[in-house]
Amino acid sequence: MTTQITSQTTPGWFAGLGVGPGQPGLLPVASLDVLRGADVIYAPRSRVSQASVALAALRDLDFPAGRVQEIEFLMDGDDARIGGHYAALAEQIAGQQRQGLNVAYLTIGDAMTYSTLGYLVSALRRAAPDLPRRVLPGVTSYAAAAALTGFPLGEGRERVLILPCPDELAELRADIASHDVVVLMKVGRRLPVVLDLLSELGLLEHCALAHRLGLDGEVILPSLESLRSDTLPDGPDAARLGYLSVLLIRGVRPGRFA
Known part of the structure; x- marks a missing residue:
């Protein structure tokens, strides 16, 4: 999806969503509403997985699956590499927001309990403190x-x-x-x-x-x-x-x- 950038473009929002432990029915209603309004939905997956577990938690739900982009998440114990990885992703997301796109990021379980989302939220705070962002909790x-x-x-x-x-x-x-x-x-x-x-x-x-x-x-x-x-x-x-x-x-x- 492309959007022409003008001085009048209203920035889009970013939302981090905890999608629950795996059962689709445990996704909070508020998170489902956010998903349906997102232009880009990032679904992280590990490098050893063929598919995103967080995305699997949304199966059979009515949301715009065609807007999903699967990305690898990095958790290799190297703080410098992790920091660089999420800093680059934050810049990418901030650029999309400035184009007026609404961006959602999925994470398994709760959004801020032993979650990679914490790294991304911190990176967004540093890269784009002026842009709207929020986090919705999920079931641990x-x-x-x-x-x-x-x-x-x-x-x-x-x-x-x-x-x-x-x-x-x-x-x-x-x-x-x-x-x-x-x-x-x-x-x-x-x-x-x-x-x-x-x-x-x-x-x-x-x-x-x-x-x-x-x-x-x-x-x-x-x-x-x-x-x-x-x-x-x-x-x-x-x-x-x-x-x-x-x-x-x-x-x-x-x-x-x-």
Whole structure:
């Protein structure tokens, strides 16, 4: 889509949208309204994925899919490369806004919870502080996982910790010991050793896991009592069960399970 640039052109808006964990029905109505008014819709995907997971969360919904542009997102641990990547994307989006185009950017789960959108919003703030932008929240993967498994994320004055899985098991052990509930994200390849730790602590029956919520290969486990690192579920996604997964852990407190 092209727009003639004149001094009278009204800048378009930018909106970052959390599209939920995977189920199309969990997209907020406000976000769907924004999508329908967007001229450009950026759908990020990882370099190891054939398609955008965020875009898959919109399947069967009525929105202008012909305006979607899939782009790779960068999360390789190199702060300089990440910064450069999102600075360049911010300049591109700012240019589109100045042409009068409305731009939406999709992100899986919630818009600002362990999301690449945070990098982009910061870059836009630096590159184009004068242009309109907003962020609409979405449903987090752990909220959906808790609802599907009947796992209370917090009761009374319980302390809840949300974190990416540590590389060092000693850190995770300490986190579990000091909190009532631990929400473990970005588990990935560490899943087998995490399961071993939970087994050692006697917590497997008090944990739940959700994998690829609402997507092909979905796995929902309300309890991990029968799960061990050497008995992962059979199937094509068995080796990758830790990816696109959230693990809910409840530590044992005196009398908690009496």
